[in-house]
Ligand code: UDP
């Protein structure tokens with residue numbers, strides 16, 4: 001437990017929410033109970049808050065957030081992005097805006113087990129800047145999701161991307177880890193890849209992931225594939241290198257075929273070379289070329305987006321409103337410290 005001589009850390013729990021009206025009330029109820037318990041136990045400072053980030057929801061998510069955040073003595077803070085920017089950017093917006101000695105990010109759907117938070121805080125007290133909550137099993141996943149997730153982690157490992165196995169975005173980060181994260185200016189955000197690169201002392205705690213409490217997954221296959229592709233291309237140049245290797249291999253084969261065709265032409269009585277020997281390499285090479293161009297184009301697109309230095313998000317509203325604090329932040333909000341401090 002915490003050293004009685006030291007004041008406990010101010011904890012900021014960051015929750016990205018996109019169309020979560022079915023679960024939010026229950027999530028808030030449980031988070032409130034958890035946080036009050038942590039404060040009572042002396043594991044968290046009384047200034048600890050839950051930061052709910054509305055990622056441009058179309059349902060009544062923001063109304064619910066305002067409702068809980070405006071209650072007197074509320075433990076909640078609301079943050080409304082000007083539009084839907086996706087889970088990773090919503091989470092980043094919350095992490096950059098929330099104020100605390102430690103930040104814990106968690107999904108809104110109660111799939112992540114809240115009861116491991118005290119263990120995460122204990123690991124922080126023991127000197128770890130980053131605590132990854134990892135799933136001990138994937139029993140609640142469909143076979144398809146389990147198989148693809150495992151294959152994906154293996155692929156990233158092979159490509160040399162540092163990533164924590166079976167860890168999503170349920171993690172604790174110390175204030176200095178958050179400050180380090182602020183230094184990453186990239187537009188292609190894949191937090192699971194960036195955080196291990198910060199390099200501060202880290203550890204993992206295990207938990208069993210539940211079914212979604214209510215509502216549907218906001219991560220359809222399309223978004224999942226986009227995130228997976230982001231993970232590969234933002235952290236690894238291996239596909240580019242693989243193209244080079246492929247190019248070399250195909251060139252060698254083409255050269256051999258060329259030599260063979262020449263040999264037929266010069267020394268064989270069948271002076272007309274076979275149709276196949278022309279057409280097969282032609283197909284092969286154009287296929288490889290198209291693939292190569294596609295992948296190079298993908299990296300080029302990333303460079304294009306990064307060079308634009310576009311702001312990642314705008315904060316439309318902060319709840320409860322603070323006198324003298326502009327609600328909309330200037331472009332580049334992600335790179336700036338928050339204008340909103342916890343009381
Ligand atoms: N989310 C978000 N913006 C999006 C999609 C999702 O903020 O565009 C949030 C969502 O509200 C949830 C978390 O990201 O808190 C994870 O989404 P979800 O639970 O739907 O993903 P899954 O667990 O199915 O992978």
Ligand code: MG
Pocket residue numbers: 107109111212217
């Ligand atoms: Mg979920």
